[in-house]
Amino acid sequence: MEKILELKNLQVSFETFGGEVQAVRGVDLTLHKGETLAIVGESGSGKSVTSKAIMGLIESPPGRIKNGEILFEGNNLLKYSKHQIQKVRGKDISMIFQDPMTALNPTMKIGSQIMEGLIKHQEISKHDARKRAIELLALVGIPNPDKRVDEFPHQFSGGMRQRVVIAIALACNPKILIADEPTTALDVTIQAQILDLMRDIQEKMGTSIILITHDLGVVANLAQRVAVMYGGKIIETGTLDEIFYKPKHPYTWGLLSSMPKLHAKTDKLLAIPGTPPDLRKPPKGCPFAPRCPYAMDVCIDHMPQYTASSGSQKTACWLLDERAPKVDPPSTIGVGGEA
Numbered sequence: 410m411e412k413i414l415e416l417k418n419l420q421v422s423f424e425t426f427g428g429e430v431q432a433v434r435g436v437d438l439t440l441h442k443g444e445t446l447a448i449v450g451e452s453g454s455g456k457s458v459t460s461k462a463i464m465g466l467i468e469s470p471p472g473r474i475k476n477g478e479i480l481f482e483g484n485n486l487l488k489y490s491k492h493q494i495q496k497v498r499g500k501d502i503s504m505i506f507q508d509p510m511t512a513l514n515p516t517m518k519i520g521s522q523i524m525e526g527l528i529k530h531q532e533i534s535k536h537d538a539r540k541r542a543i544e545l546l547a548l549v550g551i552p553n554p555d556k557r558v559d560e561f562p563h564q565f566s567g568g569m570r571q572r573v574v575i576a577i578a579l580a581c582n583p584k585i586l587i588a589d590e591p592t593t594a595l596d597v598t599i600q601a602q603i604l605d606l607m608r609d610i611q612e613k614m615g616t617s618i619i620l621i622t623h624d625l626g627v628v629a630n631l632a633q634r635v636a637v638m639y640g641g642k643i644i645e646t647g648t649l650d651e652i653f654y655k656p657k658h659p660y661t662w663g664l665l666s667s668m669p670k671l672h673a674k675t676d677k678l679l680a681i682p683g684t685p686p687d688l689r690k691p692p693k694g695c696p697f698a699p700r701c702p703y704a705m706d707v708c709i710d711h712m713p714q715y716t717a718s719s720g721s722q723k724t725a726c727w728l729l730d731e732r733a734p735k736v737d738p739p740s741t742i743g744v745g746g747e748a
């Protein structure tokens with residue numbers, strides 16, 4: 410599969426009163442054409458900062474990209490001027506945010522909000538932009554699009570507003586769509602409809618999607634590949650099946666154990682005990698060590714290298730070292746299995 414985006418050793422920090430927060434600590438990732446890659450992890454894992462870095466939305470100060478490369482179709486976006494990155498943003502790479510209400514301008518008709526990007530990036534006439542805005546509203550499933558194009562955001566339900574946000578993001582046929590928790594603010598039925606819509610759009614338009622989420626249910630619905638982030642690092646990556654059915658990292662085991670199961674005899678969720686590391690003082694060794702029931706002495710002082718398993722799976726855990734004791738995954742993991 411052809412690569413469309415590649416992150417190489419991406420490092421992002423923020424200056425705070427309490428010191429430098431090393432939010433992203435050397436991330437390597439690849440997105441292929443037409444695929445959906447999910448980046449999962451708890452809040453503070455670095456997943457949203459990674460997506461903002463791709464969009465050129467890290468404000469400096471306090472933020473700073475300390476190192477690395479973001480290669481879009483082979484060109485390093487970190488070398489682009491502000492003007493060049495603005496051209497890429499919205500046209501080639503666009504983003505859907507979590508809360509549709511804050512993503513929309515309440516004082517502007519939704520048609521005008523869709524047309525804005527079209528006129529800016531595609532230099533088409535107002536008449537053609539309006540026609541395209543109506544087509545886009547129809548594409549994302551808004552009924553009576555020729556009438557609703559002249560309405561304001563408050564006249565739409567939460568789910569419909571998120572469809573409008575998706576229409577805005579798709580206006581210029583972006584090659585990459587970054588969806589940051591796209592369904593978190595919506596109720597479960599609407600969530601399912603928005604996920605169906607995104608899958609549909611990907612099939613029709615061939616857009617590559619980066620899905621940022623803490624919700625493994627959303628991942629199971631949409632992604633082909635998964636990268637699990639913890640403490641500013643990717644700790645495990647692989648195909649959807651590899652991560653869901655053959656996870657090898659204890660943090661991934663914890664995430665899967667905390668996921669509601671369809672046929673579970675109990676509705677009790679298993680939370681991962683403890684808290685994520687303080688990234689003002691990032692640990693020398695494995696960032697999950699203080700919460701890991703299998704931690705060994707080596708884990709405290711030395712960050713494990715990636716070990717490749719069969720297929721495309723890679724895991725950063727000392728348990729995969731040949732000298733480590735054999736540990737089986739807990740019985741509480743698995744999609745749709747019994748807890």
Ligand code: SF4
Pocket residue numbers: 658659660695696697698699701702703704705708713725726727728
């Ligand atoms: Fe646990 Fe050690 Fe593996 Fe980290 S490297 S997840 S502490 S076993």
